Amino acid sequence: MYLKIKKLSLLMLVVLLAGCQEEPEYPVIEADFEVATEFPRIFNHIEFDNLPDGAMSYHWDFGNGKTSDEKFPQVVVFEEAKTYSVSLTTTSLGAIKNTVTKEVQIGAFFIKNLTIKPEAALKEVVQGNGKVRLIILQRKNTEYEPVFETVAFELGEDLNQPITIPVTNVGFGGWPNSYQQYPIFRLVEESTGAILVDTEYVNYGNFQFNSEENSGTSIIKSNIRNPSGFEIEFYYDHGKE
Known part of the structure; x- marks a missing residue:
């Protein structure tokens, strides 16, 4: 009987120690981008580059009511010549999100x-x-x-x-x-x-x-x-x- 209790206590201790272990740390993929199009202007396809690699997902908010989940969006068109707040959110392992917002000037x-x-x-x-x-x-x-x-x-x-x-x-x-x-x-x-x-x-x-x-x-x-x-x-x- 004593041996059974000892084995049970040891098992509980192992479980307790396992539960106290820290969660694994995942690297944060910091969001960043640059406008690749020279003279970005209305009604024209705007391209972005210098994005970080390794993120699980990418989400764009272009500040004009449109969004995209593509890393490199294929069609980005603005219809007014003004400054837009464009945001990119990256999601790393462990569902860690990082967002950067930049002012993008669209001209004509x-x-x-x-x-x-x-x-x-x-x-x-x-x-x-x-x-x-x-x-x-x-x-x-x-x-x-x-x-x-x-x-x-x-x-x-x-x-x-x-x-x-x-x-x-x-x-x-x-x-x-x-x-x-x-x-x-x-x-x-x-x-x-x-x-x-x-x-x-x-x-x-x-x-x-x-x-x-x-x-x-x-x-x-x-x-x-x-x-x-x-x-x-x-x-x-x-x-x-």
Whole structure:
């Protein structure tokens, strides 16, 4: 009887000691990331890199109402030019979570000046129409929405000199993956409202961007007889909607 009690006590002691052992320590995978896309902008796929390896799972919150559980999300698109709080949470062994949040600036290209270059094909379209109005339609998602309209100006008499018009708060994004997000430049006959030229980026022409000066220029080619009748001077900026 004494031997049985002794064996039972020894067993209880082993169980008690086992229960007092510390939980194994798992390494914490600290969350981190960097924006890999140069000039991150609206309607364009944004990529991230410099993520830690070894986590059991990754969870993104992009600050725009969308999330992802992929380590490297395939489609990250922002629709407004502003600063977003983007968070990444890693889960290590032992269900240990670690979160980092960074401010990510999403910008757009904004038009500074629009120059109408009266080349032969464009002259043929507008010749003799007198007063012509330029309207800029900015596409948001799949919608056309007029956001800027110039004062009417006269074309038709003398088209030998380029006409340069300052433009404000007209942005575009997605280049080079989503040209449909670019604004449309429309020349309309003042008296009748007839559309003379409806131009969008069917061809980028001489697209030039100087990252040091944060600005550039581009030739716009029309989808009517394809004249390179417009040229824009643009700059990159964020914080505007």
